Amino acid sequence: MKIIDKEDLDSFVADMIEKGEKEVVGVQEKGHKYAFQELKRAEDLRLDYDVTMLPPKKYFMPQREDLLEYEKDEDLSLEGVNEVVPRIIIGIHPYDLIAIEQMDRVFSDTYEDEHYLKKRKESVLIGVNMQEVSEWSFAASMGTATTDYGYDLMLTDLGDRYAIEIGSSKGSDLLERYCVDLKEAKSEDIESVEREKEKIKESFEKEFEFSPESLPWLMEQGYEKKEFWEEHAEDCYSCGSCNLVCPTCYCFDVQDISDLSLGGGKRTRKWDGCLLESFAVVASGENFREERSERYRHRYMRKGKYLYDMFGDIACVGCGRCSSHCVPDIADPTVVFNELMEEVR
Amino acid sequence: MSAEESIYLPETATIVDTKEMTEREKLFEVELDSGEELGHEPGQFVELSIPGIGEAPISVSSAPTKEGHTFELCVRAVGNVTNALHRKEKGDKIGIRGPYGTSFPVEELEGRNLLFIAGGLGIAPLRSLINYVIDKREDFQDVNILYGCRKPCELLYEDEVEDWRTNDELDYRETVDECPDDVCWEGNVGVITTLIPGVDIDVENTYSVVCGPPIMYKFVLQELEEKELPAEQIYLSMERRMKCGVGKCGHCQINGEEGEYYACQDGPVFNYADVQGFEEAI
Known part of the structure; x- marks a missing residue:
């Protein structure tokens, strides 16, 4: 686990946007709600949101996407199309990360759907533990309020700083490339993260009455x-x-x-x-x-x-x-x- | 994106012959432009593309034992894709994906008596097995074919049916729901189930293979149950909206209290015992 000061996280995000090697997407305010959208300025990122209107699946399985192009002149020609925009997606809650893991299984089962899988492979997922809980959510009941997998990096707000858990080499590469001021987490930071996770699990009003x-x-x-x-x-x-x-x-x-x-x-x-x-x-x-x-x-x-x-x-x-x-x-x-x-x- | 990367990319194929069968159905003989055989088993289907219109699942109507490397599709003009296909002529190009889905279990059927029951266009997928059986006649025992359609003018594969009528190695029976007064018809008049009581079924050694419109299954299966033919010895081919053919799009799911199937992966050929009692199956 690593620790980053809040202003350093801002510059980490700003650096990713500025270098533009991948499109940077983050949760932003939209009307009175929140949405995953392309992030143009680091300060527009809202990691304290409750829930976005649409889940981030739209980046791997867009509302509308081309599968192939055809031309009919003398002969018929058919060509596969797969428009892949490599993205860094910032601010995914645990339940959405788990949903993406499930979609990965669907699209790689038996027949591999490269339209989905390629977009997925080219994306980096930065999760964030919830700070606000939507009044409709019942993630704690589903065991999805927190997660140990499904992310490349996972952020937890610890007041003046964020804890960063590294979930994959994609995640550590990202830190190496863009992040300057990282500290190693101390044992009290690790405990704080666990406390935050436990606290969030207790914050849900809606729940299942069974497992x-x-x-x-x-x-x-x-x-x-x-x-x-x-x-x-x-x-x-x-x-x-x-x-x-x-x-x-x-x-x-x-x-x-x-x-x-x-x-x-x-x-x-x-x-x-x-x-x-x-x-x-x-x-x-x-x-x-x-x-x-x-x-x-x-x-x-x-x-x-x-x-x-x-x-x-x-x-x-x-x-x-x-x-x-x-x-x-x-x-x-x-x-x-x-x-x-x-x-x- | 390279061609082999998309599971949704059809290969191009050419219509090498067409044959008008009835007012609504046409037979298309198709050759893959790669020159390869389709490589299907009896009962499987393909996704047929008319670029600009769309894609539709169509069961392969020819047997894998057919000479040459072309295959046949018997298509009723009923939706956008199939109507567009009917306007196509010899030499025109289409797209083909597949073959997909389960097939009739020919090895299990070998050495058995077979009872084919086809209603209307249901003869199209069954023909892939019927012709297979005729081509390998010595591998099977008694073969009964029951074929029904609404009116005599809707009878498909007229030339082949004429051969079945006169083929000593088959017991072929046919019926029409109704026959107009001015049409000469020597077969039975009545729904397909009226043919079943007349067939002598050795329940120990007979397998039945059934395909027809949704309404037909219920009544045919009731008759077969009355004959005490075990469900395990009945195979059905079922149409659903197999939009993608590869188990992704979710459209062809068939549900019941006991479980669920994707018609494109677990079907279109099902053993009746596996779908018996499924609310959305029969």
Whole structure:
């Protein structure tokens, strides 16, 4: 563990921006909320934020990205496209780091998706332990309020200085290249970091009434509780907001976009959401998840069981973005899962 | 980005022949521009690209035993991609990814009686296995083919079906849901399940292979259960929205209380015992 004074962290960040070897992204204020955005000035960085509107997955799986280009003259030519911007992303909370780890598994399983993996490989992740907790978050219940992995560097605010934990060679390289005034952490610094972590775990208002390890079991028991799902989904707009803000949602749709000449164009993928009505429609017109309650249930099943079955991860990291963005306020996982537990017990 | 890096990059292919089959279905014979064989197993599918329009999963309709290195796709004009494909002609270029997904377990089927049950366009994936079986006829025992469609004019593969009708080594039966008064039809009239009671099934040694529209499975499976054919001896091919074909995009997931599958990875060919009772399967 290293220690850096707060003003030295500012110059570390300023140096990365100035040298411009990689694009520097940091959490900044946007309206009354926070967002990951390109950082132009070190002083715009806000490491005391509660939660960002969108998770940092947008840098590895952009809202819209080109997969290939085609040209149709005499012959058809198809060429893969992968626009990779190497980035240093500063200020990622532990739950988002864990979500990125989960996405890494999804995109490297069986068929390796280089569109995601290359962007990921070219990025450096600087995490920060939470100082503020969103009123919607329940990360402590999910075991994601702190993390020992998933970062290249991890910052903890210790008042007038930051502790820096080094998670990878990418992280130590970054310190060597840009950072001048590093001190070795003393044993009291290490203790302070542990105290900060423990303190943050106690700061959550929302919580699960059971261990998340029970989720796969709970979802299996709860699948057939039709009335429960119908009741909870009754006010669902099928808008897909919960999907779009979720750090572990990765489903996508693919579209071709033709040039005006019609002679060529691009194939792009964009975020899709399983709450949207058309998600499971096939060519014949059949919709395999026609009812709102089926789509609503599907999303919770994905989070609590399906992705666990496939990759071994509970695919909810407790950030609370889904519930905070849900207009009819029916997407709070703590409410849904806790009530489902009541129902099946 | 080099060509081999993107799992979403199709290879180019040429339509070497087309054949109008009905008002809605056309058969396309396709050759990969690399000159390679597709290398598929019966029951697998490809992602077919019409650049500028999009991509759609299409099951391969020809058997791997077919002579030459081309393969065939039987396509109904029903969406953007398939309508655009129908406007393509001999010599036109398309994109192909795959083959993807599971196949019919030919080794398990060897030495068994086979009961094929196809409804409408469901004959397209089944034909890849039917023709395989015909080409290796001595490896299999009794072969029954039940084929149903809505009207006589919707019957696919007319020439081949004529061969099946007269082939002594097959028991072929057909039905139509309805037959207009002015059309001559010697086969059965009624839904596909009406053909099943007439078939003598040796439940010890018979495997059934089923493909058809979603509504068909429920009733066909009920009939097979009544015949006491074990679920383990029934294979189904199921259509879902296999958008990416490689288990990423999430669209083709099939759920049930017992678990979940991706149709593009765990299917499209499923053993009935594995999906029995799945709410979103049958």
